[in-house]
Amino acid sequence: MAVRTSASGKVLASLIPGDGIGPECVASATRIIEAAGVKIEWEHCEAGEGVFKKGIPSGVPQETIDSIGRTRLVFKGPLGTPIGYGEKSANVTLRKLFETYANIRPVRELPGIPTPYAGRNIDLVVVRENVEDLYAGIEHMQTPEVAQCLKLISRKGCEKIVRVAFELARAEGRRKVACASKSNIMKMTEGMLKRTFEAVAKEYPDIESSHVIIDNCAHQLVKKPEQFDVIVTTNMNGDIISDLTSALIGGLGFAPSANLGNEVAIFEAVHGSAPKYAGKNVINPTAVILTGVLMLRHIGQLEAAQKIEHAVLATLEEGKVKTGDVVGYDKCTSTSAYTDEIIKNLGKRSAKFQVRDYKPIRLPELPAGPGFVKARSVRIAGFDYFCQSFLLPDRLGPTVERAIEGSPVKLKMISNRGTKVYPSAGAITDCNDQYRCRLMARDPGADLSDSDIIDVLQRLGSTVRWMHLEKLQEIDGEAGFTKAQGED
Numbered sequence: 001m002a003v004r005t006s007a008s009g010k011v012l013a014s015l016i017p018g019d020g021i022g023p024e025c026v027a028s029a030t031r032i033i034e035a036a037g038v039k040i041e042w043e044h045c046e047a048g049e050g051v052f053k054k055g056i057p058s059g060v061p062q063e064t065i066d067s068i069g070r071t072r073l074v075f076k077g078p079l080g081t082p083i084g085y086g087e088k089s090a091n092v093t094l095r096k097l098f099e100t101y102a103n104i105r106p107v108r109e110l111p112g113i114p115t116p117y118a119g120r121n122i123d124l125v126v127v128r129e130n131v132e133d134l135y136a137g138i139e140h141m142q143t144p145e146v147a148q149c150l151k152l153i154s155r156k157g158c159e160k161i162v163r164v165a166f167e168l169a170r171a172e173g174r175r176k177v178a179c180a181s182k183s184n185i186m187k188m189t190e191g192m193l194k195r196t197f198e199a200v201a202k203e204y205p206d207i208e209s210s211h212v213i214i215d216n217c218a219h220q221l222v223k224k225p226e227q228f229d230v231i232v233t234t235n236m237n238g239d240i241i242s243d244l245t246s247a248l249i250g251g252l253g254f255a256p257s258a259n260l261g262n263e264v265a266i267f268e269a270v271h272g273s274a275p276k277y278a279g280k281n282v283i284n285p286t287a288v289i290l291t292g293v294l295m296l297r298h299i300g301q302l303e304a305a306q307k308i309e310h311a312v313l314a315t316l317e318e319g320k321v322k323t324g325d326v327v328g329y330d331k332c333t334s335t336s337a338y339t340d341e342i343i344k345n346l347g348k349r350s351a352k353f354q355v356r357d358y359k360p361i362r363l364p365e366l367p368a369g370p371g372f373v374k375a376r377s378v379r380i381a382g383f384d385y386f387c388q389s390f391l392l393p394d395r396l397g398p399t400v401e402r403a404i405e406g407s408p409v410k411l412k413m414i415s416n417r418g419t420k421v422y423p424s425a426g427a428i429t430d431c432n433d434q435y436r437c438r439l440m441a442r443d444p445g446a447d448l449s450d451s452d453i454i455d456v457l458q459r460l461g462s463t464v465r466w467m468h469l470e471k472l473q474e475i476d477g478e479a480g481f482t483k484a485q486g487e488d
Helices: 022-035 049-053 062-071 090-097 155-171 189-201 214-223 235-248 286-298 302-318 335-344 393-403 450-461
Strands: 011-016 040-044 073-076 102-108 123-129 139-143 146-149 176-181 208-213 230-233 258-260 265-267 378-388 409-416 419-422 434-441 465-475
Touching (some): 011 022, 011 062, 022 040, 022 302, 073 286, 102 155, 102 235, 123 235, 139 465, 155 189, 155 230, 176 214, 189 208, 189 230, 214 230, 214 235, 302 335, 378 409, 378 450, 393 409, 393 419, 434 465, 450 465
Parallel strands (some): 011 073, 073 265, 123 230, 176 208
Antiparallel strands (some): 102 123, 102 258, 139 146, 258 265, 378 465, 409 419
8 A cells, every 4th residue: 555645745644533532542642643753644534423413324424535535544533333323333334445354453461451361471463354254234134033144255355364464474573373263164154264274375384374263262362362473364253352352461442453455544443432431531542552553554654653662561561550441440540641651751662571573564466356266167056045934844845845846946955044944854943934945956967047047936936925045056066055954
């Protein structure tokens, strides 16, 4: 990402103070950045709660989008997502609008912060895919009692985030990258990340690579967090375990993050807007200050970034500053006083805690647009017909079979919530009103056409109410679909 500068030579950046405690934290961080001698020209923007209240459903006004289009660099406070009005999270909207596909969430032990893990030298980074997975936010009510959320994982998305993880390891002098997935259960979506990781890892022989099931990863993070260096994972998994890792080093008040894309970078702390502490000058700004450090590194201001990080470490090591999330908000150092102490300590170094020798991260450059993976052959072997019925399986099955007599397909099985319920294998399943009927070509080698499928839909539609269908594809001879629990 090329750094944009003003006519006076200053770095251009869009500044979004945010909601709740955001303005206080952002003010603290920008004061320190300016005191460190960094020349930045801020374009002040808004997003979040105030924008929702103006009736803009996304929480992001066009003026803010235009500013980011100019600067390609965003420093922001946390944004609230109100309940009862507005739609998507404005945070997620910003990440997705500008394809900031890599969420970098470092955690490290900090001096003077008491935790059960103090002294164990925790220093790791969670690299979270940032725009796909369940956070695509594609949800539907299938029936009045069944909701659906689509989990979308792409091969290109996996490759981009995996390469970022290995490149970050190289840039920061780290030795290990672990891929955390739930590929033992979701073999196609989470499995795609695992398979991509194993393929890309061969290009980084200098970095030790391994795979861990995400639940075991969470277990190991609590049991022995110091074993990890870089963890790369999918969007929701990354959201969860990065909050876990922040708790290991003192909490969300110490957890910075960066959202990186090839065109735009957005820097924000992990924590939320904490409105009950807003305006009281008691909030811990460390996470936002360290987020500013990540931003400075990204734009090549490595000396200033190192200077600020050293000052934060030296300030905490002195022990004079006490943050409210650690000691309580009735006896903590004020936000402004903490900021003053860091500014005083610019130029100082911690006696015991080191700052890494960082290099710029080389972001992957993959071809834009669709068609990243090209198949040699695709055959439609059947389709899954999702329908609503109040019949029990032993009556629904024969009803479907009668409706499709003489059609190009036959009923292989019916499932409910992923478990085969027809033909019965003796399972005990409490069925709801949404069923999946798996209809396969009567001729095992046939490639069903759209007209074949439409014919079946017309036969079934007057008998069983349907919501959607999924074509069952064989891609290069391999089944592009999974079986239900109990399906042979």
